[in-house]
Structure formats: C-alpha cells, structure tokens
Ligand SMILES: NC(=O)C1=CN([C@@H]2O[C@H](COP(=O)(O)OP(=O)(O)OC[C@H]3O[C@@H](n4cnc5c(N)ncnc54)[C@H](OP(=O)(O)O)[C@@H]3O)[C@@H](O)[C@H]2O)C=CC1
C-alpha cells in the first residue's frame with residue numbers, strides 16, 4: 098500500500114489536475130470524497146486526519162478552516178491556496194528557490210501562486226547574486242489563461258466568448274504581492290499588473306528593467322548566465338538563451354509542468370525584459386503540488402509530471 102493522499106477540493110480546477118497527475122501512481126493511494134460528502138465537514142475532518150498527506154485545493158478561508166480541523170501531529174499538508182504563503186511555520190513550496198531539502202522535510206508546505214512562480218523564479222536568483230538591487234520598485238506585468246481564476250472565471254469566459262482581454266487588480270494590492278515581495282527578497286512590494294486572456298491555460302510573467310536607471314547597464318548576459326547557473330540541472334525550470342521576436346500563448350496549449358525563463362535585452366544594454374512562460378495549472382499550481390508531494394514522500398521530484 099502507498100501513502101494516502103487526500104485531495105480536499107478535488108472537484109475544483111486545481112484538484113482535478115492534481116488527481117489526474119496522481120492517477121496510476123502506485124506510490125500513493127488517492128482519497129477523494131464523492132459529490133455528496135465533499136463539503137460535509139465531518140467527512141472532511143475524518144479524511145484530513147486519516148491521510149498521510151493532504152493537498153488543499155480550496156479558497157483561502159476554506160483552506161484555513163481545513164488546517165484547523167487537523168487534530169494530529171502526523172498528517173503533512175500542501176496548501177494550494179494563498180492562505181499560508183508568508184505565514185510562520187509554513188515552508189514556501191518552491192524547491193528550486195527555497196531548497197529541495199527544506200520542502201522534503203517540511204510538514205506544512207504552501208504552494209506558490211501562479212504569477213509569483215514566474216516573478217520569483219526570475220527575480221530572486223538575480224537579487225541574491227547582486228545583479229539586481231533588492232531596494233528597487235519593480236514592476237510586473239502578466240497575462241494568464243482564464244483557468245487561473247478557477248471554476249467561476251472559467252464559466253465567465255466560456256459563457257461570454259466576446260471577452261478577449263481582461264485587465265484587473267486595478268486597485269493594486271493583489272493577494273500575490275506579499276509572497277512576491279518576501280520570497281523575491283525585495284525591500285518594496287512590486288507594482289503588479291495582471292490580466293487574463295481568452296485562453297484556458299498558460300501565462301507569461303514579465304519584469305521590465307530600466308538598467309541605466311538601476312545603475313546596471315550591460316548586465317543582460319550576466320543575468321542570463323546567473324539564471325542558467327542557478328537552475329542548472331533542473332528538469333523543470335529551463336533557462337533559454339535565445340531571444341525570439343515574440344512570445345506566444347496558444348489557446349490550444351496542453352498541460353505542461355515546465356517553467357521557461359528568458360532575459361531579453363536592448364542592444365545598447367540600457368533596458369531588459371525578464372520573461373517567464375508557464376502553465377498556471379502546471380508549475381503554477383497542480384504540477385508544483387505534485388512536485389512538492391514527490392519530494393515530501395522521498396521520491397523523484399518529476400514523477401508524474403508533464404515535462
Ligand atoms: N486555478 C489556478 O490556476 C490556481 C489556483 N490556485 C489556488 O488553488 C485553490 C483552488 O483554486 P481552483 O481550483 O482554481 O478553484 P475552483 O473554484 O476551481 O475549485 C475550488 C473547489 O473548492 C471547493 N470548495 C469550496 N469551498 C469548500 C469547502 N468549504 N469544502 C470543500 N470544498 C470546497 C469548490 O466547490 P464547488 O465545486 O462546489 O464550487 C471547488 O470544487 C485556490 O486557493 C486558488 O487560489 C493556485 C494557483 C493557481
């Protein structure tokens with residue numbers, strides 16, 4: 098028998114994709130409550146306390162309530178919500194940035210948000226290497242497929258086929274900003290400008306840099322080299338050294354758990370654009386949860402992933 102894994106919220110967008118990645122894995126016995134019991138707190142409490150691992154795929158408030166239902170000191174948790182990403186006692190589940198051993202040995206792991214996955218992957222290694230300042234007011238533009246907003250946003254985009262682009266977070270203060278600041282190693286919250294496009298999945302996260310104003314002119318190749326070294330050997334995070342003329346998201350994109358990073362630079366070295374391309378439901382959510390589960394269970398981090 099394998100380790101038992103209860104997915105709380107398995108009928109949702111993230112939960113379904115995790116179940117899909119875990120189906121057929123002999124190392125795990127999947128526990129999923131049927132439609133009648135999936136919101137029954139007594140049934141959930143029993144499943145939460147019986148399981149070796151729990152993956153929470155719930156809205157923030159429901160995720161906090163689920164953690165409160167755990168009455169033992171044994172069950173290990175991965176929370177896909179944004180409830181615990183900067184909370185004390187929780188390990189941020191970004192193994193490439195935080196360290197694989199830290200995730201492997203943690204009891205409470207908080208999965209990164211989809212946009213922060215791209216932002217932190219780009220910025221944290223460069224700040225640590227001293228190639229970018231920590232005390233800079235960064236900007237982050239990003240577009241996501243509509244599955245990033247879960248069942249409600251999927252329904253909205255699939256009912257109203259006339260929406261091509263939706264800018265949001267216009268009052269600032271998006272819930273991802275705290276983790277972008279803390280785990281990016283930054284002194285100030287970045288100005289985060291997210292948008293949704295009429296595609297089911299996929300995202301591009303961009304960080305434009307005024308290198309002259311930052312007193313870092315001509316640092317493009319050093320940034321490329323630093324990122325390539327930081328992620329060397331990662332089967333999941335790829336650093337490309339090419340500079341294509343365009344980055345495309347295709348509406349027909351298939352699920353994928355990789356994260357691809359690039360540094361684009363002006364010929365005169367005065368400006369750069371850092372760019373991350375990922376699947377919001379892959380390394381942005383479900384793929385990351387499965388990677389973290391693999392590490393916590395002492396397995397190959399890529400088992401079951403779509404690479
Ligand atoms: N979608 C994405 O790309 C990403 C999502 N996340 C996070 O993952 C979490 C899940 O998101 P997502 O899958 O997109 O959301 P969905 O809305 O698609 O799914 C959430 C699921 O949770 C269920 N649920 C809500 N409240 C309860 C409760 N009290 N008890 C049991 N089940 C409950 C819902 O039930 P019902 O079906 O009845 O509505 C639904 O099935 C969220 O915190 C989200 O922010 C993180 C990264 C990326």
Ligand SMILES: CC(=O)N[C@@H](CCC(=O)OP(=O)(O)O)C(=O)O
Pocket residue numbers: 177178179209210211212241242243244245246247250272273291292293
């Ligand atoms: C397109 C869209 O709506 N995306 C979601 C974020 C998806 C995600 O990363 O989930 P967490 O919020 O749990 O991190 C948003 O902006 O709120």
